Amino acid sequence: MKTTVPALAAAVMMAASPVMADLVVPNMSYRTGPYAANGIPYADGFSDYFTLLNERDGGIGGQLIQVPECETAYNTEKGVECYESLKSQNPLVLNPLSTGITYQLIPKASVDDIVLYTPGYGRTSAKNGEVFRWVFNAPANYWDGASVAVSHILEQEGGDLSGKKIALVYHNSAYGKEPIRTLQGLSEKHGFELVELPVDAPGQEQKSQWLQIRREKPDYVIMYAWGVMNQVAIQEAVNIRFPMDKFVGIWWSGSENDVTPAGAGADGYKSLTFHGVGQDYPLYDDLRTHVLDAGKAAGAGDQMGNVIYSRGVYAAVVIAEAIAKAQELAGTSEIDGAQLRDGFEALEITPERMAELGLPDFGQPIALSCQNHGGDGLGRIQQWNAGAGEWSLITDWIEPDAEILQPLVDEDSAAYAQEAGIEPGCN
């Protein structure tokens, strides 16, 4: 140990040479480990958008954006190491793309004045900005997703779900358990029966669960899965000939990676999404000319257009807009974490602005405030076309059921505030 310490010191010194003046938006990615297949496109999309801003516009407000990357492998301990090494570079905002790491960083980032932006994942009750001052999870969260899925099913069934049976197949972890309370509340309200089917990680073997689905014949299946569990679940659903158009996954169960291994059988599978699909947006032309063709793409440069890649781009877009807003409010282009938080709280992304960014109708309008860090939580349904090998949007934006969700958010955030000794408020 005695010899490794000085060597380590030297290595850390090399690593920790922060370049000031640039805005630092780190990319906490996972390109290895059990969830690499989804981590790679997300990280690529996130990086590529900032590369585009730097190349095309010279950054945001004249400030170049630095995107140092740190590999977490979806592992909370590596997440700690990444957080500490990134912290020395004065990051403005972190987007860890892991619910576990997010939970760990929520208290730390709040003390260190770093914004956490966790679109579509993380701690759902962070929507309550009075308790979670530094955490933003707009435009949609897990509970919104569950509610949107049920609303879609409701619409399919002509507005009546009484006597119907909906099965929830979920990753038996913090992430997978998130929608349970929402769905229980909704099942009371709409009178459908909820069957909960946990699958232990990693989820290679799900025969019991799908045999049960085959026996009980639920009318719909909602799935909260991640990693290998997605591919196996969709394959098993194909195997038992469950009707694919009655099978709705959360947005983390709806990428090309998840459906392609099941081949033609997966045709018609539905999943939620909170952003547009495909490459048919003007922004992608810019990405191609300024980033991909210029040889500046992150990773192998072969992920463009992938659903998860688009999600990475979307996260970067929201962060970039918040930075611009913060610069406008602060009157300076060199903002810090606290100013960025104000920027997020005043963030307003209108459909017109999205069109201006080259992403018309790509995302929902976002308007945040101190009280609301989670946006409106609208979602859309996308459906897989196996023949063409592409997703297509089949619905317009669907609203979640605030009547069920808001009390849950209030209750969970109040419990956290009490446990952590936080006085809820806006100052």
Next chain:
Amino acid sequence: MIYREAGDFKTSYRSDGQTFPIRLDRWGYYAVLAVAFGVIPFVIDDYWANAVFVPFLIYAIAAIGLNILTGYAGQVSLGTGGFMAVGAYAVYKLMTAFPDISIVIHILLAGGITAAVGVLFGLPSLRIKGFYLAVATLAAQFFLVWLFNKVPWFYNNSASGQITAPTRTVLDQAVTGPTASAPAKYLICLVLAVAVAWMARNLTRGTIGRKWMAIRDMDIAAEIIGVNPLAAKLSAFAVSSFFIGIAGALLFAVYLGAAEVGEAFGINKSFLVLFMIIIGGLGSIFGSFAGAAFLVLLPVLLKNTLVGGFGWPTDLAAHIELMVVGALIVTFLIVEPHGLARLWRLAKDKLRLWPFPH
């Protein structure tokens, strides 16, 4: 010449029986402790504490615990992750139920609870031996993880099942929660690690340690010379689980701050700690530290060298890192099959003669 045992005379039983009977060893350890307590707390920053020292010390505690069971008493265990989870959830329940009682007492109590659970799952060891015993501890591993995931009482009915450590203080210094300073976190881990190492060292030198080793070397023979296998095996499980429980409590409360049972205390953790003691050296306290250092520090060092030093893409660096760690393990084995502790012993032998070769 540099290192020698000769000329170190003892004039009392007391000095003959002290923890480190050889003067040079003793001075060496005093020097290390002096640096650890007197220098490092003043220079440590968040990165060094959270990415290097705190995990190193916590894993060292866990490795000492497992080493007592596997290295000294010869009972293979793959339930370390599950037992650490018991420590973590016990400390979480205690912290939130009795906020006014000192966190140190909670951590020790969590160790005690883990010891009881460890004894329970150690019972099959009286019947099943060798590699096959691993099944009992694996059953513990998977069952405990499932239990903590399934029963909402363990995570205070939170929506997702994540547990988060609130701020608790020792001597008015926050040691858990987001406001804990780097030296405070480091010191509480250090104090417990030193205490655990000192206890383990003295337990293994005494009657009970000799019983464990007799059981390890051949349990039937040990039984014939009068070692009670029930008491010896179960005491090994109890002591080992006590230490592992402390490590689990620290891992959750001090190091991670928030945890989810399947991710933080899964089967990988059991394997990781087992690797540490095999690489460090079975049946050696020093080996537990060396093994923990090897598997905690090496990846951090490699990452910082490859990504920070050479500017490689992070994914490539992560893959190469795995290859280097694997190749190093194999190389170490070929050079010295009995672990880093043995390497250290050989170095001492060399030093005894150096610089005069004869």
Next chain:
Amino acid sequence: MDQLIFAGEVFLNGLMTGVMYALVALGFVLIFKASGVFNYAQGVLALFAALTLVGIQQGQIPFAHLINAAFGTSLHHFGWTVPAVLAIALTAGVMVLLAFLIEKLVLKHLVGQEPIILFMATIGLAYFLEGLGDVMWGADIKTLDVGLPQGISDTIETATANWFGYGFFIDRLDIWATVIAAALVAALVAFSQYTKQGRAMRAVADDHQAALSVGISLRFIWVMVWSIAGFVALVAGIMWGTKSGVQFSLSLIALKALPVLMLGGFTSIPGAIVGGLIIGVGEKLFEFLIGPMVGGATENWFAYVLALLFLVFRPQGLFGERIIERV
């Protein structure tokens, strides 16, 4: 009555799943039997084999990412695809080469060491192969298709529907896995009983020293055993990878083989099969009958509890060699 029919379906599917577990366990048993090594790397071996198979089939350029990073090129594919049969043969060749290298670089230097040390060497190997697989072929998910059928078997569904009024679900992939596993076991038994090399392998398994003294080359036997284990890993990788795609998680199937090994005994090929079947049926039936009462997802731990129950009565495993202790 319904419950009984359902239990029958669960039972059959448990058997099928058991075969899948046994396929993984088989690789462990082969190596343990011949060299006394508990091969921790077996799961990673399956992942590596499957990655190589897909890589060859789709004409991926090995180490493309490393080359691109070092020389600034952008290589991905050779631009051809290889037929499945040829790709499997080539992958088997790669696994033989790997076995040769493992013997040459690792095992040769560790002859005569204790089992725990050889176990640890395989840990090192597992780390190395995991990194190598990623660097060679990339960490993204890959679709594996060697033409195996998947999905419900209509014949069985119709037949059972006629008999019981409820059509059983049996996955055609599982039926294939059973056939292939049976063929594999038959071939292995025939090989070890009737060929010269097979007998030499058994001799080594009995006693290294004695085998050496009658002129059997230990090194050749080790290369051979690791090659066979590599081939078994390839078969397991194909079966599991067909369902889930080839990705890192494939290496975790080794965990599913552990209770099977404990139950069946580390040294018995029939033990691996029977153990697999018992675990498969046991965990599925438990999940079916008791699971709903305790909240489900019991399979992971129940497999070990089941193995533990058996071991309490038979500490050497079902088919393990009797442990004789002498002072």
